[in-house]
Amino acid sequence: xxxxxxxxxxxxxxxxxxxxxxxxxxxxxxxxxxxxxxxxxxxxxxxxxxxxxxxxxxxxxxxxxxxxxxxxxxxxxxxxxxxxxxxxxxxxxxxxxxxxxxxxxxxxxxxxxxxxxxxxxxxxxxxxxxxxxxxxxxxxxxxxxxxxxxxxxxxxxxxxxxxxxxxxxxxxxxxxxxxxxxxxxxxxxxxxxxxxxxxxxxxxxxxxxxxxxxxxxxxxxxxxxxxxxxxxxxxxxxxxxxx
Amino acid sequence: xxxxxxxxxxxxxxxxxxxxxxxxxxxxxxxxxxxxxxxxxxxxxxxxxxxxxxxxxxxxxxxxxxxxxxxxxxxxxxxxxxxxxxxxxxxxxxxxxxxxxxxxxxxxxxxxxxxxxxxxxxxxxxxxxxxxxxxxxxxxxxxxxxxxxxxxxxxxxxxxxxxxxxxxxxxxxxxxxxxxxxxxxxxxxxxxxxxxxxxxxxxxxxxxxxxxxxxxxxxxxxxxxxxxxxxxxxxxxxxxxxx
Numbered sequence: 394x395x396x397x398x399x400x401x402x403x404x405x406x407x408x409x410x411x412x413x414x415x416x417x418x419x420x421x422x423x424x425x426x427x428x429x430x431x432x433x434x435x436x437x438x439x440x441x442x443x444x445x446x447x448x449x450x451x452x453x454x455x456x457x458x459x460x461x462x463x464x465x466x467x468x469x470x471x472x473x474x475x476x477x478x479x480x481x482x483x484x485x486x487x488x489x490x491x492x493x494x495x496x497x498x499x500x501x502x503x504x505x506x507x508x509x510x511x512x513x514x515x516x517x518x519x520x521x522x523x524x525x526x527x528x529x530x531x532x533x534x535x536x537x538x539x540x541x542x543x544x545x546x547x548x549x550x551x552x553x554x555x556x557x558x559x560x561x562x563x564x565x566x567x568x569x570x571x572x573x574x575x576x577x578x579x580x581x582x583x584x585x586x587x588x589x590x591x592x593x594x595x596x597x598x599x600x601x602x603x604x605x606x607x608x609x610x611x612x613x614x615x616x617x618x619x620x621x622x623x624x625x626x627x628x629x630x631x632x633x634x635x636x
Numbered sequence: 637x638x639x640x641x642x643x644x645x646x647x648x649x650x651x652x653x654x655x656x657x658x659x660x661x662x663x664x665x666x667x668x669x670x671x672x673x674x675x676x677x678x679x680x681x682x683x684x685x686x687x688x689x690x691x692x693x694x695x696x697x698x699x700x701x702x703x704x705x706x707x708x709x710x711x712x713x714x715x716x717x718x719x720x721x722x723x724x725x726x727x728x729x730x731x732x733x734x735x736x737x738x739x740x741x742x743x744x745x746x747x748x749x750x751x752x753x754x755x756x757x758x759x760x761x762x763x764x765x766x767x768x769x770x771x772x773x774x775x776x777x778x779x780x781x782x783x784x785x786x787x788x789x790x791x792x793x794x795x796x797x798x799x800x801x802x803x804x805x806x807x808x809x810x811x812x813x814x815x816x817x818x819x820x821x822x823x824x825x826x827x828x829x830x831x832x833x834x835x836x837x838x839x840x841x842x843x844x845x846x847x848x849x850x851x852x853x854x855x856x857x858x859x860x861x862x863x864x865x866x867x868x869x870x871x872x873x874x875x876x877x878x879x
Binding site: 585596599600605606607608609610611612613620622625626629633 | 828839842843848849850851852853854855856863865868869872876
């Protein structure tokens with residue numbers, strides 16, 4: 394991991410850009426941390442530059458509660474090389490959505506499964522690097538989308554102790570079996586009136602999770618309208634499980 | 637309203653028993669209130685004596701946030717006179733549940749609709765009396781079950797500004813039309829693995845509510861296993877809307 398930029402935000406949070414091999418990422422650490430801070434990995438749908446305003450808002454909110462936060466670019470997003478197969482799957486998905494057709498499982502599989510297969514080892518490599526920094530301690534949480542990445546990480550990465558998952562994206566049916574293997578505490582966010590999202594699939598997925606402690610928060614406001622108080626709820630969820 | 641008992645709990649909360657005509661009730665007020673306290677009506681399934689430990693715990697939790705809390709006995713519960721029709725409906729319900737049969741809509745209607753018709757005017761009369769006390773100010777919230785009572789109150793009682801509803805009891809299908817007329821902010825609690833509860837009906841009901849701000853919290857733990865952190869979430873919900 395190589396730091397490429399550093400700035401102190403007005404609330405004292407230290408924001409550092411980094412690269413991990415070819416993968417760009419951002420790390421935020423609280424201004425006033427005395428002990429190593431627990432870490433929250435911020436999941437997102439790809440495109441660090443576009444997502445930056447929302448990511449930095451989430452990171453500052455987490456930092457106010459004493460958490461460090463970090464994110465990396467997804468494979469095939471932002472400035473990272475595109476994959477022809479992923480671009481084709483994305484185009485097929487867009488076409489189905491624009492035609493108002495139900496999205497074929499096969500398109501979701503082509504789009505999401507390779508993404509999960511590529512992204513999860515990258516997140517784990519980032520975790521290795523981040524946890525080697527003296528200012529970051531365990532335990533670790535994962536927060537946000539892509540929910541399929543969160544599911545796989547929750548199953549394969551024992552350092553992740555709790556996850557706040559945004560149920561706002563497509564999940565291959567084959568991943569329900571993985572969802573059943575998840576045992577860490579979960580807070581699942583669902584935008585009830587998110588028209589582009591399959592609500593029943595999200596509810597089925599919540600049902601499938603094997604975790605004994607799992608909570609679903611459903612709200613109104615559309616895909617991007619998650620109410621502000623959910624940020625506080627997320628902080629309290631992670632405070633219960635990471636502190 | 638006539639006060640019948642008074643005791644100071646160890647956290648300073650003042651607990652007063654009262655009667656309103658033939659209806660017994662309990663009022664809890666915060667120990668350290670300087671201004672009139674906003675009021676939360678504590679809904680419950682009936683039987684003040686049996687429910688007391690849970691009700692006093694909820695009231696103390698609310699009082700710690702500066703809320704007064706009050707409850708009254710339901711018609712046909714506790715020491716109040718039984719209705720033959722309600723007892724018959726209750727027996728029919730029990731028989732269906734014990735036989736593992738689906739509960740007929742007609743039984744639910746016979747059990748719940750007369751209860752709502754009788755209980756709601758009583759709650760409103762209690763509200764008149766409670767709001768005439770100098771230590772209690774508006775606005776008012778309703779929290780708990782019976783959810784059908786909460787729905788009717790939310791529609792007909794303009795002094796109720798927010799409701800935290802426990803979706804753990806039977807709701808007559810005809811009340812879905814009333815649910816559509818609810819416009820106040822709602823926090824709906826659902827115990828996901830409550831085997832005696834119709835989960836799909838609870839989700840349909842959440843969908844039906846007309847409120848622009850509505851939040852669903854679903855948890856594990858069975859009918860009586862609502863996690864403790866939901867008490868804090870409820871306090872914050874009411875603090876957002878009643879303060």
